[in-house]
Amino acid sequence: MFKSLIKNSRAKSPWIMHFDCGSCNGCDIEVLACLTPLYDVERFGVVNVGNPKHADVLLVTGTVNHRNKKVLKNLYDQMPEPKAVIAIGACGATGGVFRDAYNVVGGVDKVIPVDVYVPGCPAKPEAIIDGVVEGLKKFQQKVEQAG
């Protein structure tokens, strides 16, 4: 019974962690805007945490560059299984407007596996919430597979 309780509450109340991976701040402030009164995702049980060891879902904004790819990999590895990754914005998907710059590796999926891509430059809070909901479906599948 304890196991099923954990299983349910994991998907119903996901703890998210946000990492800015070389973004222009446009997406970051929209992620934060999701947590503030107008959008307020906390009413659905989504809690923003700062510690990767507490997090279920990783929100990554921005392009990966040669300096922070190790940090991103490190954060991902520290998160406990099962976990989901959501790449936010055009930069997170492909590198966006910066994809030709010399220090840019590309999208988040060059370094860690990504479950959901949220489009937009910057992505709107509505789109981010939608992306998190999609990500949670995948997350729930992973929880069930893990038993």
Add this chain to the structure above:
Amino acid sequence: MARTVIPFGPQHPVLPEPIHLKLVVEDEIVKEAVPALGYVHRGLEMLVAKRDYHQMIQVCERVCGICSMIHAVCYSQTIEEMMGIEVPKRAQVLRVIWSELHRMHSHLLWLGLFADAFGFEALFMQIWKIRERILDINEATAGNRVIVSVNVIGGVRADLNPEQRDWIESELKIIEKELKEIQSTVLNDYTVKARTVGKGILTYEQAWELGAAGPTLRGSGVKSDMRMLKYGGYKLLDFEPVVETAGDSWARAAVRFREVLQSIDLVRQAIAKIPRGDRDLAAKVKGNPEGEAFMRVEQPRGECVYYIKASGKKNLDRMRIRTPTFANVPPLLAMVPNCELADVPVIVLSIDPCISCTER
């Protein structure tokens, strides 16, 4: 006690952006702070070789997503100066309106994060609730919430019709009323004062010598505001720089809070100055830029400088951006020593760091 090194960042709950400080502490007292930068470096100055000078506006807007409009204004003004383009008066005034809306939303965003840094979450939520009205104005007038993308070289691409102007004025009235309601909390509340007064002091001389910029400089009593150069539409408006003299974190917060109120006034003045009849939004641009140009504008965080060199080709030769946070890092390193470890997030935030501007 022996010296201990505590890493602060690159992923830290207080800052949405990755900055890494190595804090050398003795007991609870920070003795030295060593910054490590480069986590957001994308190398976008070099993109001038791959994008033509019209496309670079979109890249410049993404130097920093918070003050994108002002970066785009600075870039277009530099190119316009080089090519001798006369920007229509209407476009100049419209640029001021969106620039000041950006300044308001940037300062409110910062005030919220600052409140969050010292644990006053209710204030954070209140301020961000007010800020959403400004983003609504952006979305209704330009089509996007944060990166409005209204600039083109020679002018702007969007106009404000009379209904929109009336609506903006009525929204500004509500924003002003709501700000006045929380003003005494932001400036006089015991919780706020206990965490900010006397923390991270930067004296007038230090601020001047270390080359601080923007509210960090004005919080130390230096009356310096690049908008006083009266570039673009600012020559039509009447204002004075906001100055506080205490030089601590509280003074910097007070400068920003009063600047929001000042920006509301500037938007109102600018709306009244939109020329009647003349509906020209952008001047015609012919040919390619050639020569060198240099432009200074005031961002929410301080003075921003663009230098551009071109040789008559579609692509520019060189673009150099100097951003205010870069100027504010040496003052920050002067503020941190001999503060308590728990005050480091508050002091770091008090310069309003924008790492993506700094590292580009």
